[in-house]
Amino acid sequence: MPSRSGIDSEFSIEQGYLTGLYARLDAMRDQAATRLATARAAGTDRDATAFWQAELVRLESVEDRLCFGRLDMRDGRRVYIGRLGLFPDEDDEPLLVDWRAPVAEPFYTATMAAPHGVRRRRRITTRGRVVLALDDELLDPDTAVTGGDRLVGEGALVAALTADRTGRMRDIVTTLQAEQDRIVRDAYPGVLVVQGGPGTGKTAVALHRLAYLLYTRPYLRTRGVLIVGPTQVFLDYIGQVLPGLGEHAVVTATIADLCPGMVVSRTDSPETAEVKGRADMAGRIAEAVRSAVRTAGEPVEVVFEQQTIRLDPRDCLRAADTAARAGLPHNQARLVFQQRMVDLLAQRLTDRLESVAFTETGEAIDGGSADGRLGAADLRALAAAGVVIHPGQDDDVDGPRRMLDETDRARLRNALLADTEVCHALDELWPRLTARQVVAGLFATPAATGWSAADIPLLDEAAAVIGDPVDAARDGATYGHVVVDEAQELSAMAWRMVLRRCPTRSMTIVGDLAQTSDPAGASSWDRMLRPHVDDHWRLAQLTINYRTPAEIMAVTTDLFIAHHPGLRLPRSVRAGGEPPWRRRTTLADLPHVIAEIVAAHSDGQLAIITPPPHLARLRAALSLATPLDATDPVVVLVPGEAKGLEFDSVVIVDPAAILTAPLGHNDLYVAMTRATRRLGIVHPGPPPAELSRVRES
Numbered sequence: 001m002p003s004r005s006g007i008d009s010e011f012s013i014e015q016g017y018l019t020g021l022y023a024r025l026d027a028m029r030d031q032a033a034t035r036l037a038t039a040r041a042a043g044t045d046r047d048a049t050a051f052w053q054a055e056l057v058r059l060e061s062v063e064d065r066l067c068f069g070r071l072d073m074r075d076g077r078r079v080y081i082g083r084l085g086l087f088p089d090e091d092d093e094p095l096l097v098d099w100r101a102p103v104a105e106p107f108y109t110a111t112m113a114a115p116h117g118v119r120r121r122r123r124i125t126t127r128g129r130v131v132l133a134l135d136d137e138l139l140d141p142d143t144a145v146t147g148g149d150r151l152v153g154e155g156a157l158v159a160a161l162t163a164d165r166t167g168r169m170r171d172i173v174t175t176l177q178a179e180q181d182r183i184v185r186d187a188y189p190g191v192l193v194v195q196g197g198p199g200t201g202k203t204a205v206a207l208h209r210l211a212y213l214l215y216t217r218p219y220l221r222t223r224g225v226l227i228v229g230p231t232q233v234f235l236d237y238i239g240q241v242l243p244g245l246g247e248h249a250v251v252t253a254t255i256a257d258l259c260p261g262m263v264v265s266r267t268d269s270p271e272t273a274e275v276k277g278r279a280d281m282a283g284r285i286a287e288a289v290r291s292a293v294r295t296a297g298e299p300v301e302v303v304f305e306q307q308t309i310r311l312d313p314r315d316c317l318r319a320a321d322t323a324a325r326a327g328l329p330h331n332q333a334r335l336v337f338q339q340r341m342v343d344l345l346a347q348r349l350t351d352r353l354e355s356v357a358f359t360e361t362g363e364a365i366d367g368g369s370a371d372g373r374l375g376a377a378d379l380r381a382l383a384a385a386g387v388v389i390h391p392g393q394d395d396d397v398d399g400p401r402r403m404l405d406e407t408d409r410a411r412l413r414n415a416l417l418a419d420t421e422v423c424h425a426l427d428e429l430w431p432r433l434t435a436r437q438v439v440a441g442l443f444a445t446p447a448a449t450g451w452s453a454a455d456i457p458l459l460d461e462a463a464a465v466i467g468d469p470v471d472a473a474r475d476g477a478t479y480g481h482v483v484v485d486e487a488q489e490l491s492a493m494a495w496r497m498v499l500r501r502c503p504t505r506s507m508t509i510v511g512d513l514a515q516t517s518d519p520a521g522a523s524s525w526d527r528m529l530r531p532h533v534d535d536h537w538r539l540a541q542l543t544i545n546y547r548t549p550a551e552i553m554a555v556t557t558d559l560f561i562a563h564h565p566g567l568r569l570p571r572s573v574r575a576g577g578e579p580p581w582r583r584r585t586t587l588a589d590l591p592h593v594i595a596e597i598v599a600a601h602s603d604g605q606l607a608i609i610t611p612p613p614h615l616a617r618l619r620a621a622l623s624l625a626t627p628l629d630a631t632d633p634v635v636v637l638v639p640g641e642a643k644g645l646e647f648d649s650v651v652i653v654d655p656a657a658i659l660t661a662p663l664g665h666n667d668l669y670v671a672m673t674r675a676t677r678r679l680g681i682v683h684p685g686p687p688p689a690e691l692s693r694v695r696e697s
């Protein structure tokens with residue numbers, strides 16, 4: 001055992017070092033504040049103002065757990081690891097190494113068998129600016145046997161996993177595990193899919209990977225990075241993680257948010273949503289847009305300044321063909337079509353004009369040659385009649401003459417383009433479309449009835465095909481790297497929407513095929529991704545469940561095996577929690593029983609997960625305000641809302657009703673794996689067979 005004085009001296013060494021680090025951080029903050037004030041006062045350099053403002057925010061956000069580790073290397077070097085790099089001076093050795101730097105990697109990956117030059121790994125637990133605990137691991141077996149070093153403090157991982165939940169995710173930078181760190185630092189440039197069971201840290205890993213990529217690929221800061229999550233509640237839940245890692249320039253969005261200006265106000269039946277999510281909807285949208293062009297068949301008559309101009313259907317078809325071959329979206333190709341048509345109309349008008357000349361008294365003389373141009377003989381006749389004709393600059397003096405030069409013809413084309421009747425006639429042939437029109441036309445649904453979640457990817461697809469954003473005022477941006485969380489829920493059409501925002505296909509996709517609850521979602525990553533990225537995607541797996549204790553995972557086994565024979569249940573990292581329980585009641589008594597459970601609950605955050613039909617009744621019974629706030633001590637929510645979240649205690653209501661949804665078994669699995677400590681089930685009537693392992697209380 002290390003002596004008390006030995007431990008004390010280790011603490012005082014680390015406390016002294018930590019105090020020095022904070023002093024350096026404070027100095028950097030002061031310097032950033034001064035530079036910001038100077039830039040603001042000068043008022044000229046907006047880039048400098050923005051830079052120092054962002055720098056100040058970055059330095060403020062690393063206050064908590066600034067330094068959390070130390071590596072003692074076999075060559076005698078000592079490396080302190082923390083949230084950012086700190087240097088005494090530009091060229092000196094760092095006081096603190098950013099956790100993302102290569103030299104920090106062994107902090108996460110070194111083992112006794114592969115120590116990567118590390119002799120001792122020390123985890124430093126702090127609160128505020130005070131050292132609370134030191135936790136040492138010796139990676140040098142010889143020294144360990146002689147007892148020359150010592151282990152100090154509580155295991156940081158266990159402490160992190162057993163801490164009370166707050167409704168906000170925390171970063172795991174101090175306790176990232178080796179299999180997670182490998183994914184965080186993976187240099188794969190294409191689509192990296194992280195598959196893993198509940199609680200394996202997929203979300204945490206994706207967020208840390210994003211922080212790592214922003215550090216190692218600084219160009220991403222200007223290209224922008226995007227996180228797509230299932231709900232706003234989920235995005236709020238993870239919202240503190242990246243700022244805590246010093247990264248603020250990240251956009252978060254649900255699928256609906258990616259389509260600016262759209263509000264989801266309608267719910268489709270699962271069957272309809274599944275149909276709308278299918279990949280072949282893209283073909284239907286393209287066809288609907290193509291068929292809006294009506295150029296075949298009848299000759300086209302266009303009236304301009306009381307003259308009727310008749311165009312041959314073949315001319316219109318040729319114009320449409322040229323426009324279609326320009327490779328532009330519909331609304332932009334329409335401009336090419338209009339241009340071609342106006343050229344044709346102007347030509348017809350010019351031909352007609354040049355085949356008719358007028359005397360000074362306004363009388364028409366038919367002086368046209370066979371090709372509609374004025375020949376030398378015509379000109380002589382016209383001159384004799386007193387008509388003055390200005391030959392165009394490009395006219396050959398010996399050849400047929402033109403009345404209109406290029407400028408005149410351009411003016412004529414402009415006059416045609418500005419003419420309401422002409423525009424109307426051309427619009428009939430190649431109408432300008434809106435995304436709303438196209439999608440409403442597909443399902444014969446009036447746009448006024450509002451849009452469902454499954455409509456959003458269709459609107460976005462239509463917007464891409466026609467070339468105008470759904471909301472004329474706001475266009476969707478593209479990003480240098482995109483993270484998609486709960487990615488198993490995305491339909492084929494939603495994938496198309498996300499991929500349009502990531503032209504480089506640099507993506508981190510995290511999800512679990514056993515948690516899919518959207519009927520249009522994924523049952524195979526390959527089937528979902530191959531049509532878009534061919535084989536430029538790679539699978540990484542996480543296998544250890546850090547959230548859910550073994551006792552709870554054990555009761556999900558029957559449910560899991562019955563529906564996912566090909567997948568493996570993740571292994572729980574900890575056991576010893578309370579055994580799950582179930583309680584039978586009646587439908588009428590349900591609100592009363594839940595209120596009783598809530599009243600008796602005192603320890604940590606509690607979630608009541610219920611199928612939608614009971615939601616309003618239970619919220620009313622508990623007098624809960626409506627918008628869901630995941631930080632409340634008691635929350636009532638449906639399985640879809642619980643995705644990605646976690647709570648100290650979970651009570652599942654009426655599991656049989658949850659199982660009636662199309663992928664209800666996955667919903668129930670999601671609900672059961674949200675608990676970090678306790679799971680209870682309240683069921684009106686007999687329990688579903690899949691839950692027979694749960695003891696009745």
Ligand SMILES: Nc1ncnc2c1ncn2[C@@H]1O[C@H](COP(=O)(O)OP(=O)(O)OP(=O)(O)O)[C@@H](O)[C@H]1O
Pocket residue numbers: 157160161170171172175176177180196197198199200201202203204205512546547643644645646673
């Ligand atoms: N290395 C770690 N150290 C500390 N906590 C961890 C670690 N890995 C995961 N956790 C914790 O485990 C919990 C589950 O992590 P996370 O939500 O990322 O898992 P997930 O795989 O996305 O889960 P699900 O698919 O169920 O939504 C979180 O509280 C997270 O902080």
